[in-house]
Amino acid sequence: MRRVAEIGVPAVVLVVLALVPKVSLDIPVVLNGPLSSPGTLQLLALCLLFAGIALTYDVLFGFTGLLSFGHALFVAAGVYMTAIALTRWEWGLWPTLGFVVLVGLALPLVLGAVSLRVGGIAFAMVTLAFAQAGEVLVQKNPYGWTGGEEGTGLNYDQIPDAFVGVLNTKNLYWLALGYAVLVFVVVRLAVNSSAGHVWRAVRENEQRVEVLGLHPYPFKLIAFVLAGFLAVLGGIVWLLLIGGATPEVTTANFTLALLVMVVLGGAGTRFGAMIGGFLYTLLDQRLGSLSGSSEVQSLPAVLRVPLSEPLFLLGTLFILLVFFVPGGLASLPLRLRGLRSRRPPLPEEAAA
């Protein structure tokens, strides 16, 4: 029975998500057009993409206990290397993809090998610094490749026709869905492998792992490379979806948003990070247009100003979640069940 639910629920969700472009259902308030309209599909594709990227971050933060502040660097590497190779160097699609895959393996390998030599807060700071270096590099605009603050457009000559144009937004949607599924499957396999068990042991108690005779370092490096590589792939999808590279993917705030997504959904759980990534992106996009609505604009300034800033609402929501739902949204069903059967409190409640 459990086994059926374990495979059945994701399968049903997947089928429903895959059919979305075929349905012209209208969901008021949440979305501002029918499901099959290009605008809505674009938004949902972004949500799915961030569900995947958030899960790559969860491999580090939730499953291995590594607090990295530089994950944006890998997404940005995927975005910018693809855009530069296609647009500035005028490479073909396949050489470009091959090159980006190589970069996606080499970059996290080198940076991880260096930064994992320190742990805890020092690790957080080194990764933050590396990401900062990436941001500076993009702003510096070497040889006019990155386009500095304005970013760089995408040369569509080499992109398959199926991904070009507003009418083909549904294909981009499926691409984003495919990416989310790929990340989900790979992460599930990895977490359930023997390396995955060591990751969780490292998260719980690194010293105990050492006492048991295992070196945590190579296992942490595997997690770092896997997460970085999948994030680079996410960057490629991001580039196709947005249609250009912009420096916002290089900023520290981008990584902080990933952290918020993972904690929002529930770090180190099966679906938590994906739910968090999806909801955060949806809220971030929709709260912005909600604030432009006449209802909000007619409010007095004391209410209107905070309500028109999506990040203010998301930040506040995040703080409330950390305080009142420490396990994230994924822990809610368990909590509610616990309330009903008056079972003893969850471990983290007992600890607090």
Added chain:
Amino acid sequence: MSTFVLLTITGLGLGAMYFLVASGLSLIYGLMGVLNFAHGAFITVGAYLAWWFGDQIGGGAGTRLVVGGALGIAGGALVAALVELVLIRPLYQRPIEQVLVTVGLALALGALVQGIWGADPKPFPVPSWMIETTTILGASVPNDRFVEIGIAAAVLVGLTAFLRYTRFGLVIRAGVENRGMVSALGIDVRRAFTIVFALGGALAALAGVLSGVYFSVVDPTRGTSLLIFAFIVVVIGGFGSIGGSAVAAVTVGLIQQYANYYASSGTGDLAVVLLLAVVLLVRPSGLAPRVAH
């Protein structure tokens, strides 16, 4: 030669701001183990409050800067103390959650400032004598650089004296070394937590005001951009060490200025990141030992 002197003094002025931000961060982390991402928001809030109060008061740029700046610093301290009491205090013993709350706070406060005052830079009141230049060894140096360096030096002396000669300073220094022992001796460390947060908030707001003078405008991203370099300064200088922060701040400020001029623009930031990587790999605990002095 004159360029070198100008770069050196400008680098010291930049280092002065890094030091003001980093010293608060360093004390907070050293004492409480909280990596405070909201520190950037304290900078931004302080700078904007100073600008706003100055605007309300009116009068000459000097009056607006001094009165507005004082109120901005008080506001920064108040916001920081409130954050500690309301948001950080209930989460003692849960360090990851504390970091997460400061992350949420950084996002929310930054967005709030932008919502209230808009994303466009605001002109900061700078008295004309600060814009004028003084000639030193052939270099024309804007006078505001001396103000920044002087204030930071005064803060360094004052903070060191506070930590060394007052009872609170003693509790803070002891807490940085061994918090559990201080509690076991029957001293309420938590009062020191609030004081350190308020102090850090005031220093961050002061840095915000001085950055307003340095750049002659304030904008909502000011806090974040200063904060990242302040983090680097704290790590290089060693957590909990005021002296270490001062040395690291000056080093970072100077390297940035020299490399940006003599190599190319932007190289300075990369050089600083490289320095951080090297320091961490050679001495993971930072340059100074973990003692507040």
